[in-house]
Amino acid sequence: MATITKIQPRGLVRASGGPRYAVALAVDALGTGMLRPFLLLYGVTVLRLSASATGIAMTAGAVVGLGCMPAVGRWLDRGARSTVVAASMLVRVLGVALLLAAPTGHVWLFATAALFLGIGNQAWPAAHAALVSTVAHGRERDAALAGGRALRNAGLGVGALLATACLAGGSTALQALAAVTGFAYLAAAALAWSVHVHAHPVAAATKDRAGGPAPRMRALLAANVIYVFCLNLFEVALPLVLVTQLHASPVWSAAIFVANTVLVVTLQVPVTVLLSRFPRRSVLVLAGVVLTASYLGFLAATSLGHGWGAPAVAAVSVVCTLGEIIYAGSATALVTALAPAHLLGRALARFQLSTGFGLAASPAIITALAPHGPAALWGGLAAATLLSTSAVATEKDVEAGSAGRRA
Numbered sequence: 001m002a003t004i005t006k007i008q009p010r011g012l013v014r015a016s017g018g019p020r021y022a023v024a025l026a027v028d029a030l031g032t033g034m035l036r037p038f039l040l041l042y043g044v045t046v047l048r049l050s051a052s053a054t055g056i057a058m059t060a061g062a063v064v065g066l067g068c069m070p071a072v073g074r075w076l077d078r079g080a081r082s083t084v085v086a087a088s089m090l091v092r093v094l095g096v097a098l099l100l101a102a103p104t105g106h107v108w109l110f111a112t113a114a115l116f117l118g119i120g121n122q123a124w125p126a127a128h129a130a131l132v133s134t135v136a137h138g139r140e141r142d143a144a145l146a147g148g149r150a151l152r153n154a155g156l157g158v159g160a161l162l163a164t165a166c167l168a169g170g171s172t173a174l175q176a177l178a179a180v181t182g183f184a185y186l187a188a189a190a191l192a193w194s195v196h197v198h199a200h201p202v203a204a205a206t207k208d209r210a211g212g213p214a215p216r217m218r219a220l221l222a223a224n225v226i227y228v229f230c231l232n233l234f235e236v237a238l239p240l241v242l243v244t245q246l247h248a249s250p251v252w253s254a255a256i257f258v259a260n261t262v263l264v265v266t267l268q269v270p271v272t273v274l275l276s277r278f279p280r281r282s283v284l285v286l287a288g289v290v291l292t293a294s295y296l297g298f299l300a301a302t303s304l305g306h307g308w309g310a311p312a313v314a315a316v317s318v319v320c321t322l323g324e325i326i327y328a329g330s331a332t333a334l335v336t337a338l339a340p341a342h343l344l345g346r347a348l349a350r351f352q353l354s355t356g357f358g359l360a361a362s363p364a365i366i367t368a369l370a371p372h373g374p375a376a377l378w379g380g381l382a383a384a385t386l387l388s389t390s391a392v393a394t395e396k397d398v399e400a401g402s403a404g405r406r407a
Contacts, residue, residue, distance in 0.1 A: 015136035015144035017195055021082075022151065024191035025128075028089055029152040031184030032121070033159020034177055035096070038167070039114070042178065046171045048104050057111035059360065065118025066356045069349040072123045076130045076345025081197040084127040089189035092120035096182035100175065120185075122356050125332075126348035133336045133344060134199045139276045142333040146272035149328055154265045157258075217338055217347065219395040221354040223288075223388035224331060228358035229366075229381060230291050230324045234260045237366045237377070238313065241302060245374070248310035256317045263321045264328075271322075272329030280337055281392065283330040288389025290323035292382050299378035 013022050035042075043054030075084055095116030102109035132144045166173040239253040275283045294316055301312035332351065339347030369377040 015132070015140045015147075017082075017131055017135055017144075017197065020191050021131075021195045024085075024089075024188045024195075025148055025151055026155050027184050027191065028124075028188035029155025030159040030162075031092075031181040031188065033156035034163045034184070035117075035159075035181040036121075036156075037160050038163050038174065038177070039117070041167075042099065042174050043110050046104075046174050047102055047106065047110055049107055049110060053107050054110070057107060058114050060111060061114030061116075061118035062121070062356070063118075063360050064115055065120075065122040066353055066360075068119045068123055069126065069353050069356075070346075072126055073346035073349025076127065076348065077342060078345075079199045081127070081131040081134050081199055082192055082195045083198075085124065085131055086189040086193035088120045088123040088127050089185045089192060090120075091116050091123070093182050093185045093189065095120065096178055096185065099178050100182070122352060125355070126345070126352045129332050129336060129348050130199075130345055131197050134197055139273075141336065142276060142280070142329065143269060143273050145332055145336075146268045146329045150265050150268040153261055153268075157261045157265070217335070217350075219391045220334065220338075221350055223391045224351065224354040225358040225361070226384045226388040227284075227288065227291070227327050227331065228355050229362045229385075230320060230327060232359060232362040232366065233320060234317070236363045237370070238317065240367065240370050241298075241374075241377070242310055242313060244370075245302060246309040246313070247306050252310045252314060256314050259314075260317065260321045260324075263318070264325060267322075268325055268329060271325050272333075275326065275329065280330050280334040281395075283326060284334055285389055285393045287323050287327035287330060288385055288392065290319065290326060292385045292389065294320035294323055295378045295382035295385065299374050299382070302374040302378070 013019055039058060040051070040054050043049045043057065044051055047054075049057075072084060095113045098109055098113035098116065102113065128148060129145060132148065133141055136144045163177055166177050169176070234257050238256055239250070242248040242252050242256075243250060275286075278286075297316035297319060298313060301316050302309055304312050332348075335347055335351045336344065366377065369380055
């Protein structure tokens with residue numbers, strides 16, 4: 001059993017790509033936080049589109065944006081790093097520009113803008129993970145990935161707060177908000193590109209015939225589709241249950257969401273570093289166990305009904321957040337440890353495909369299960385997560401290099 005990795009703040013910044021790159025991540029997250037939660041309002045309020053048309057356009061943009069991932073993976077495997085990160089930010093600048101140029105009632109231009117925003121949002125995680133994996137290795141890389149997630153959550157939260165403060169200004173304020181977001185993405189792209197990180201793919205890349213990660217990663221990628229449901233619980237499942245089933249005040253949903261964000265920002269790095277003494281796969285299995293336990297806890301909490309139900313759900317949400325933190329700190333790290341160096345980009349791209357698919361499917365599945373009662377929703381999530389955890393636990397590692405021998 002390895003000792004706990006000790007990483008100082010300065011070392012964490014260096015392992016994350018350096019100070020300029022850290023600023024780029026913060027600016028990018030701030031811009032996304034200002035726009036993403038209010039994109040629906042922009043379509044309805046500024047462009048006068050129907051809520052259904054706006055929602056369909058946003059969903060289509062996110063799903064179709066996943067189609068860019070194979071190309072992103074191949075681009076990364078040719079050695080590009082900071083260039084791909086910058087491109088994921090620049091394509092969102094184009095999306096914002098289309099938003100600002102869209103005339104009232106023009107749903108197709110809004111849909112195109114949503115597509116470019118979706119491409120940028122889908123490409124960024126794989127590009128960022130590949131860049132960090134180039135400048136840091138082993139447990140230092142894991143901590144840097146965790147630090148990037150904590151920084152991104154903080155930026156998203158601050159951006160959302162700033163956007164909320166602007167909502168009183170109506171459509172004019174939303175247009176100004178979009179413009180500021182576009183400039184934020186542009187500044188972030190310039191900063192990310194300026195770090196000039198480029199990998200040197202091994203010669204085996206040109207001889208590889210598989211075109212993707214090792215076959216034994218397939219169970220991990222399939223399980224990730226279910227694991228990632230936890231990321232949408234605080235935005236979809238819990239508000240739905242609290243308001244429609246427990247008839248609780250919407251304040252409970254808001255408070256739980258804020259608590260989740262604060263816990264992720266403050267605990268992501270410490271928990272990831274603390275668990276670095278254990279193999280990454282074991283940690284990912286632990287995440288599945290914790291998430292399964294939290295879903296069963298939600299099932300018990302909702303049975304309490306109006307009165308004690310909402311406080312019980314809030315208490316269980318802390319356990320769910322811990323599971324989310326453990327999952328986020330181990331999943332990407334495990335993929336980077338297992339993937340051969342010359343196939344890292346494609347492995348991360350496929351991992352993002354599974355993540356994006358899970359995020360896209362989970363709202364529809366959650367809202368379809370919820371009307372059938374707590375047992376269908378929370379029991380179904382618990383069973384699916386436990387099955388995925390079993391798949392991760394029983395999969396045998398074929399690991400890439402000495403760095404991955406303890407994945």
